[in-house]
Amino acid sequence: DSGVTQTPKHLITATGQRVTLRCSPRSGDLSVYWYQQSLDQGLQFLIQYYNGEERAKGNILERFSAQQFPDLHSELNLSSLELGDSALYFCASSGDNEQFFGPGTRLTVL
Amino acid sequence: AQSVAQPEDQVNVAEGNPLTVKCTYSVSGNPYLFWYVQYPNRGLQFLLKYITGDNLVKGSYGFEAEFNKSQTSFHLKKPSALVSDSALYFCAVTPTGGGYNKLIFGAGTRLAVHP
Numbered sequence: 001d002s003g004v005t006q007t008p009k010h011l012i013t014a015t016g017q018r019v020t021l022r023c024s025p026r027s028g029d030l031s032v033y034w035y036q037q038s039l040d041q042g043l044q045f046l047i048q049y050y051n052g053e054e055r056a057k058g059n060i061l062e063r064f065s066a067q068q069f070p071d072l073h074s075e076l077n078l079s080s081l082e083l084g085d086s087a088l089y090f091c092a093s094s095g096d097n098e099q100f101f102g103p104g105t106r107l108t109v110l
Numbered sequence: 111a112q113s114v115a116q117p118e119d120q121v122n123v124a125e126g127n128p129l130t131v132k133c134t135y136s137v138s139g140n141p142y143l144f145w146y147v148q149y150p151n152r153g154l155q156f157l158l159k160y161i162t163g164d165n166l167v168k169g170s171y172g173f174e175a176e177f178n179k180s181q182t183s184f185h186l187k188k189p190s191a192l193v194s195d196s197a198l199y200f201c202a203v204t205p206t207g208g209g210y211n212k213l214i215f216g217a218g219t220r221l222a223v224h225p
Contacts, residue, residue, distance in 0.1 A: 002156075004153075042215060043200065043213075043215040044215075045212040045214070048212055056211070090153060097159060098159050099213060102153055103152060
């Protein structure tokens with residue numbers, strides 16, 4: 001168990017809908033990262049927050065947004081969902097060097 | 111562009127034999143290098159890392175990796191494979207300044223260990 005929690009585990013929704021994925025980092029970790037894992041794109045970095053502030057952006061679509069709250073948990077919001085957004089979404093938090101990953105949220109868009 | 115290459119989609123090895131999963135990288139400066147493993151329907155588990163120092167780093171479950179700066183490689187190794195090692199392995203790198211940077215992942219290598 002990495003200490004990083006993600007909810008929900010599975011999410012099934014329809015095209016055009018909006019969903020929110022939640023992540024709680026390991027105790028004491030200030031950085032939260034979001035990654036998307038799909039068959040065609042592999043593991044891609046989406047966005048990073050550090051102590052409530054956005055720190056880095058990767059291949060994140062404009063339909064996607066994230067935030068980190070004062071208690072350091074983070075939410076990834078995905079809107080106007082398309083079939084191609086179906087993927088496994090991971091959250092990670094980091095200590096000194098390595099990142100620790102949550103179990104992921106599997107999103108299926110029908 | 112910064113990238114990580116895992117040239118083999120799949121590696122097959124017999125139980126008890128040594129295994130190697132290859133990784134090369136293209137990142138400027140002095141990157142931090144990592145290996146993660148993913149079991150079916152699970153998240154990524156950290157195996158080992160290279161930050162600085164000894165080129166041979168030891169990690170979890172008997173795995174080790176050798177950093178070779180001249181060849182920009184960071185191959186994962188294990189002297190004796192177990193069937194339970196069968197999983198998807200990812201090499202990853204963070205650019206210089208590591209600790210709080212994003213990870214750039216390779217495409218992954220599926221390791222199949224046969225009894």
